[in-house]
Each structure stands twice: as C-alpha cells, then as structure tokens.
Amino acid sequence: xARRVAVxxxxxxxxxxxxxxxxxELTAEAYKPIYDEGITQDKIDATVLSYAASQFxxxxxxxxxxxxxxxxxxxxxxxxxxxxxxxxxxxxxxxGMVSAGLYDVMLVLGVEQMNRVSTATxxxxxxxxxxxxxxxxxxxxxxxxxxxMASRYMSEYNMPHDILAKIAxxxxxxxxxxxxxxxxxxxxxxxxxxxxxxxxxxxxxxxSLITDGAAGVVIAAEDRVKEFTDxxxxxxxxxxxxxxxxxxxxxxxxTIPGAKYAAKAAYKMAGLEPxxxxxxxxxxxxxxxxLIAYEDCGFAEPGKGxxxxxxxxxxxxxxxxVNCDGGLKSKGHPLGATGISMTYEVMKQMRGEAENASRQIxxxxxxxxxxxGQSGQFVNVFIYERGW
Amino acid sequence: xxxxxxxYLGYTTDKAMTPFMQDFLENLDEDRLMKSVCxxxxxxxxxxxxxxxxxxxxxxxxxxxxxxxxxxxYVVVNFAPETLSSKGVYIVAIGEFPSGLKLTAHIxxxxxxxxxxxxxxxxxxxxxxxxxxxxxxxxxxx
Ligand SMILES: CC(C)(COP(=O)(O)OP(=O)(O)OC[C@H]1O[C@@H](n2cnc3c(N)ncnc32)[C@H](O)[C@@H]1OP(=O)(O)O)[C@@H](O)C(=O)NCCC(=O)NCCS
Ligand SMILES: [Zn+2]
Numbered sequence: 149x150a151r152r153v154a155v156x157x158x159x160x161x162x163x164x165x166x167x168x169x170x171x172x173e174l175t176a177e178a179y180k181p182i183y184d185e186g187i188t189q190d191k192i193d194a195t196v197l198s199y200a201a202s203q204f205x206x207x208x209x210x211x212x213x214x215x216x217x218x219x220x221x222x223x224x225x226x227x228x229x230x231x232x233x234x235x236x237x238x239x240x241x242x243x244g245m246v247s248a249g250l251y252d253v254m255l256v257l258g259v260e261q262m263n264r265v266s267t268a269t270x271x272x273x274x275x276x277x278x279x280x281x282x283x284x285x286x287x288x289x290x291x292x293x294x295x296x297m298a299s300r301y302m303s304e305y306n307m308p309h310d311i312l313a314k315i316a317x318x319x320x321x322x323x324x325x326x327x328x329x330x331x332x333x334x335x336x337x338x339x340x341x342x343x344x345x346x347x348x349x350x351x352x353x354x355x356s357l358i359t360d361g362a363a364g365v366v367i368a369a370e371d372r373v374k375e376f377t378d379x380x381x382x383x384x385x386x387x388x389x390x391x392x393x394x395x396x397x398x399x400x401x402x403t404i405p406g407a408k409y410a411a412k413a414a415y416k417m418a419g420l421e422p423x424x425x426x427x428x429x430x431x432x433x434x435x436x437x438x439l440i441a442y443e444d445c446g447f448a449e450p451g452k453g454x455x456x457x458x459x460x461x462x463x464x465x466x467x468x469x470v471n472c473d474g475g476l477k478s479k480g481h482p483l484g485a486t487g488i489s490m491t492y493e494v495m496k497q498m499r500g501e502a503e504n505a506s507r508q509i510x511x512x513x514x515x516x517x518x519x520x521g522q523s524g525q526f527v528n529v530f531i532y533e534r535g536w
Numbered sequence: 537x538x539x540x541x542x543x544y545l546g547y548t549t550d551k552a553m554t555p556f557m558q559d560f561l562e563n564l565d566e567d568r569l570m571k572s573v574c575x576x577x578x579x580x581x582x583x584x585x586x587x588x589x590x591x592x593x594x595x596x597x598x599x600x601x602x603x604x605x606x607x608x609x610y611v612v613v614n615f616a617p618e619t620l621s622s623k624g625v626y627i628v629a630i631g632e633f634p635s636g637l638k639l640t641a642h643i644x645x646x647x648x649x650x651x652x653x654x655x656x657x658x659x660x661x662x663x664x665x666x667x668x669x670x671x672x673x674x675x676x677x678x
Binding site for chain 1: 611620
C-alpha cells in the first residue's frame with residue numbers, strides 16, 4: 149500500500165537576470181531557507197536535483213554539482229528532464245520513491261540559469277525541443293509553437309487579442325506584489341495589447357520571461373511528517389499526460405490533449421473536482437497557454453476561458469484564483485525551477501503567508517499545479533490538500 | 537545506388553541523414569513530395585516516417601498527389617532563433633490537404649498578401665532550392 153506523502157517545507161531564490169549567481173549559487177539560495185527551518189543535510193535521505201537544458205550552462209552531470217555544492221555528499225541524487233515540466237517531473241519521481249518506501253525524506257529542487265547567453269541563443273536552444281528533423285529547420289521557436297495555438301484558438305472561437313492582454317495585466321498585477329518576481333511591475337491594458345510583436349499573434353507581453361532561478365521543496369512520508377511541520381500539504385492527486393511530438397499532429401490546437409488527460413487523472417486520484425479547487429498555479433509560458441489551461445483543468449468549458457477573463461474570475465478574490473504570484477509571465481520562468489516554484493506558491497497560499505495581503509487568497513484548502521513541458525509533450529498536474 | 541548527396545531539408549538541420557531520408561530528399565529534388573504508407577496496415581504519414589507508428593512495420597515512400605491545401609494555423613515570426621535571425625520575418629504555416637494529411641512549412645510569398653494570413657485560406661505547395669543549390673525544401677504559396 150502506497151504511503152501518503154506531504155510537502156513539509158520549501159525555499160525559493162529571487163527570480164530574475166541573476167548575473168550575481170550561477171546554477172550552484174541559485175541552488176544554495178533555494179535550499180538555505182529549508183536548512184534554516186531545521187531540515188539540515190543529515191535529515192535528507194535522497195534528492196532529485198534538476199534543470200531542463202544543459203546547453204545554458206554547458207555543465208554535464210549537474211545534479212552531482214548541485215548536491216555537492218549544498219553539502220549533500222554521499223546522498224543519492226538524480227536528475228529528471230521533461231523540458232519546462234522538469235520541476236514537477238522531479239516531484240513525481242520523488243513521490244514514487246517516498247510513497248513506495250525507498251526513502252522517507254527527499255529534497256526536490258529545480259534550477260535554471262538562462263541569462264548567460266543572448267535571447268536569440270536561448271531561443272535557439274529551446275527550439276531544439278521541437279522535432280529536429282521536421283520542425284526545427286523551419287525556425288519554430290517556443291513562442292512560435294504557442295502562436296500556432298493562438299492563431300487557431302482566435303479563429304475557432306473568434307477571440308480578439310484583448311483577452312490575452314487582460315491575462316498579462318493580471319499576471320503583472322500580482323507579480324508586482326511578489327518580492328521574488330523577475331519583472332515586478334504593473335502593466336496597462338493598452339501597453340500589453342499593443343506591445344511589439346514577437347511571434348504574431350503573440351507580442352512581448354504574451355511571453356514569459358527568460359529567467360535565472362531555483363526553487364526547492366522537501367517531501368516526507370506520512371509517519372515522518374510531524375518531525376518537520378504541523379502544517380503539511382498533502383499530495384492528494386497526481387496526473388501526468390503527453391501530447392504528440394509534432395504540433396501539426398495534434399487533433400486540436402485549442403487544447404493541450406496531455407494536459408486534459410493529466411488533470412482528469414489528478415482529480416480522479418484525489419477524489420475531487422475542478423469546483424473543489426480554491427486556487428491554481430497554471431503553466432502560463434504564454435498568455436494563450438494560461439487561457440487553454442483554464443479549459444484543460446476544467447475551470448471553464450472549451451471556448452469559455454475568455455469569459456472567465458472578462459469576469460475577472462481568475463483574480464485572487466474570484467471564483468478560481470490563478471497565478472496570484474505573477475506566473476511565468478511576471479514572476480519569471482527558469483525552466484527547471486518553474487514546477488517547484490508553483491508548488492511552493494500553493495504551500496505559501498495555504499499557510500496564509502503571501503507577502504502582500506492584496507495577493508493572499510482566502511482560506512485555501514485545495515490547490516492545483518499544472519506544469520507543461522515543451523508545447524504539451526509532458527504535463528504534470530498535482531492536487532494538494534491542506535493538512536491542518 | 538545513387539551517390540550520397542549532401543541535401544539539407546529546410547534551412548538548418550541536424551544532418552542526421554539516413555538512406556530513407558536521402559531517398560525522400562532526392563525525390564524532393566525532383567519536385568516530388570513523398571508521404572509514407574505502412575506496408576502492413578496502410579496507415580499514411582506526412583511528413584513520412586520509416587516505421588509505422590501503429591504497428592511498427594516498414595512504411596514506404598509514396599508520392600503525394602495533392603498539392604492544394606488550406607491554412608490550418610500560422611505564426612508570423614518576428615523574433616527568430618539565432619540560426620535564422622538574419623533571415624528577416626518569416627511565416628510558419630500548417631497546411632491541411634483534403635485527405636487530412638498536414639504539412640508544416642514557410643509561406644514565402646506573403647509580401648503579395650494585403651493583410652495577415654487567415655485560417656482557412658487556400659495554400660499551394662511549391663518546391664524550392666536555396667541559392668547555393670544544396671538546401672532543398674518545400675514551401676507554401678498563398
Ligand atoms: C519575448 C522575448 C523574446 C523578449 O526578449 P528580449 O527582447 O531579449 O528582451 P530583453 O531582455 O532585451 O528586454 C528588453 C525589455 O523588454 C522587457 N521584457 C523582456 N521580456 C519580456 C517579457 N516576456 N514580457 C515583458 N517584458 C519583457 C525587459 O524587461 C526589458 O525592459 P526595459 O527595456 O524596460 O529594461 C523573451 O522574453 C522570450 O523569448 N520569452 C519567451 C521565453 C520562452 O520561450 N520560454 C519557454 C517557454 S515554454
Ligand atoms: Zn502499420
């Protein structure tokens with residue numbers, strides 16, 4: 149019988165263009181608050197230490213470097229890679245090991261150092277996650293993959309770009325209140341709607357940021373949880389899904405099939421429904437991705453995501469608050485750290501510890517994390533339950 | 537057996553050539569777009585794959601007879617990955633043939649268009665070579 153597993157602690161580096169740090173220092177910055185809470189190296193049985201793309205740092209065997217740097221010599225470690233879903237993929241792997249009884253206490257930490265190369269180079273590296281034979285030669289960058297979804301969505305549902313700009317306005321509104329955010333500034337609707345085009349129909353404010361950062365959480369088996377906290381966040385449901393490698397092969401571009409599947413599986417395992425969620429952290433690598441996530445996670449019917457935006461149901465005091473930490477758009481998107489950062493934010497909200505009351509969601513009992521890799525090839529959805 | 541030529545699909549490539557891809561590109565060089573058809577279950581693939589996705593049997597290159605498609609989705613790339621950054625703005629389009637097969641390629645004559653592309657608009661398949669004659673590819677024309 150699988151053991152229940154809870155998130156018992158978390159740490160988060162400042163996100164941004166971190167010319168003062170590289171992968172190893174960022175790792176330390178995310179582990180330090182966890183260490184300070186008393187979860188010292190000797191209490192950790194094993195780790196999953198991940199980053200999405202080794203091209204950025206050129207470092208091979210990075211999990212060994214990370215483990216060594218934060219004093220985890222001799223502790224078994226491994227790296228999991230699932231593009232931008234690397235963080236939650238690491239957590240899914242660790243959950244399996246803890247629930248099966250292999251280890252009791254694990255540190256799961258994700259990091260990415262992206263700003264030591266130019267934006268064009270970073271875009272190049274990321275585009276190699278497309279099919280190298282049939283997509284990459286045509287210069288389909290990450291923004292381009294999501295623009296292909298946006299064009300189709302806008303056409304099928306006759307949606308104006310305004311809706312996407314409104315999502316960016318919300319993200320920046322909350323990012324401005326998050327001291328860990330990469331670009332903590334408010335943006336007006338006009339500015340967001342008329343920004344310079346990156347991959348039309350997506351403009352600058354539809355895109356997430358190229359960010360350096362790290363985030364970590366500690367998970368523990370049920371009989372060990374009390375040693376670490378009286379406020380455990382239980383992992384209630386996990387769902388994972390996948391979508392076709394080539395984007396042209398998807399049956400639809402107005403949904404991410406793997407995300408829909410992952411969400412269903414997570415709800416089923418948790419015995420909960422979309423209406424039971426008090427908040428969600430969704431993978432808004434682009435504004436269109438957030439919109440599609442509302443529908444894939446069951447918060448809106450297909451084609452009805454725009455109504456949720458118009459009615460501001462996605463704000464902290466709305467029906468289903470989404471990304472009230474600024475999301476990938478304003479908080480930033482250090483690929484391998486993102487899924488863990490989302491998890492950290494759910495814990496923070498549950499504990500009522502958001503830095504500003506104006507972004508604190510009231511009484512969070514259940515929270516959802518939706519983390520997408522590439523343009524949907526990997527998806528992990530986690531459902532958490534407050535344990536106090 | 538034909539001499540092994542250096543043919544590159546698209547504008548940059550992983551250069552991981554195989555006899556199957558060589559065959560595909562030699563056909564392309566002679567203005568034939570090849571799909572592949574499974575020798576066991578008849579499933580069709582575009583772009584072609586050597587192994588059937590369903591039954592893993594051999595899929596054989598077979599000439600496409602369709603050359604007119606409709607625009608399924610598109611993106612106008614203003615900010616390109618490094619290797620294409622000198623190219624200027626380009627449009628990537630997914631075209632859908634009447635058979636339902638799809639193909640991803642650039643629309644190259646968009647300067648003739650009066651506005652942005654529209655989903656559902658007609659596209660025509662065209663074969664092309666880059667100036668140095670080495671890089672061969674297929675394109676969409678509006
Ligand atoms: C959109 C993008 C190309 C812009 O990069 P860039 O032009 O090199 O941006 P710079 O770093 O030079 O910054 C220029 C300005 O734009 C701002 N900026 C950069 N990216 C921004 C973004 N995504 N949203 C809003 N503002 C942004 C910067 O803060 C800076 O402002 P300033 O002049 O006031 O200081 C880049 O952010 C990007 O590629 N984002 C997508 C990342 C991605 O694909 N991730 C994987 C997704 S799964
Ligand atoms: Zn077959």
